Amino acid sequence: MGLFGNLFSKQTCAICGTEVGALSRSKLKDGNYICNKCRKNTSGYFQPKQYDLESTKLHLAYMEKMNELYEKEYASLNKSQKKSFGLIGANTILFADELGMFEIINSTTKKSDKKELWRYDQIETFGQYEELNSGSEENLRRYAEVGLQITMHYKDGLERIYPYPVVLRLPLEKNVDSPSYDIRIFNHLSEIFGSEGTTATKVATSVASTILGAPVGAMLPMAAGFSDTNREKFSKLADDAEKRALGKTIKELL
Ligand SMILES: [Zn+2]
Numbered sequence: 001m002g003l004f005g006n007l008f009s010k011q012t013c014a015i016c017g018t019e020v021g022a023l024s025r026s027k028l029k030d031g032n033y034i035c036n037k038c039r040k041n042t043s044g045y046f047q048p049k050q051y052d053l054e055s056t057k058l059h060l061a062y063m064e065k066m067n068e069l070y071e072k073e074y075a076s077l078n079k080s081q082k083k084s085f086g087l088i089g090a091n092t093i094l095f096a097d098e099l100g101m102f103e104i105i106n107s108t109t110k111k112s113d114k115k116e117l118w119r120y121d122q123i124e125t126f127g128q129y130e131e132l133n134s135g136s137e138e139n140l141r142r143y144a145e146v147g148l149q150i151t152m153h154y155k156d157g158l159e160r161i162y163p164y165p166v167v168l169r170l171p172l173e174k175n176v177d178s179p180s181y182d183i184r185i186f187n188h189l190s191e192i193f194g195s196e197g198t199t200a201t202k203v204a205t206s207v208a209s210t211i212l213g214a215p216v217g218a219m220l221p222m223a224a225g226f227s228d229t230n231r232e233k234f235s236k237l238a239d240d241a242e243k244r245a246l247g248k249t250i251k252e253l254l
Contacts, residue, residue, distance in 0.1 A: 014053050044108035062161045063114040065250045070115035072245035085185045099241040100234035120234040124153035126189045146179040147171040157251050194230030
């Protein structure tokens, strides 16, 4: 079969069995296909080429549990229990410290029909990112975009759900000469990490030095890493929330 024959031929979705054309499906790592309708049940951060059929099914089961957890434990929290920070373009990050989890609302998460929470204890790094504007036109500001980047690295048995580091990029400003950053978000993440020495002043200093000297696209972690005490504390809070909502932790259920 030639190129066009292949392109227009129908393939069966390995999840639901529906026959779909090229525009309504994505190819998995092992050559299987998932239809767009089933893909709405995966995370917006799901990358089909990184999953085979078995791990896709696992990811779908995870999202099902996540959605249930969200409805039972998170949806009813009041405003003071969800610390919310607005980002540009009506995007938001919300921290639920008592669950040890956060939510992101942006164009990527809106691709999914399922709600997803991110566990604090699976955060690997966070910091600011900067994209310089290219070109030399006078009306161009120095930075095309600056923002917060959180890298999630699922481990301890959860790497089957996300077999790659998930990079969450949250734009804070576009087209600026000197980014101001919302220091409160970085401070809150530093508090979660419990790292010593990440006071507001130090964060502000590190932001300034980044602007002056960092290579394009560099990601400077604000904190050295999770303190063991805080990681344990937030792991327990997240596990307890999962047990209340689902009877067992998600890891135990998958
Ligand atoms: Zn399907």
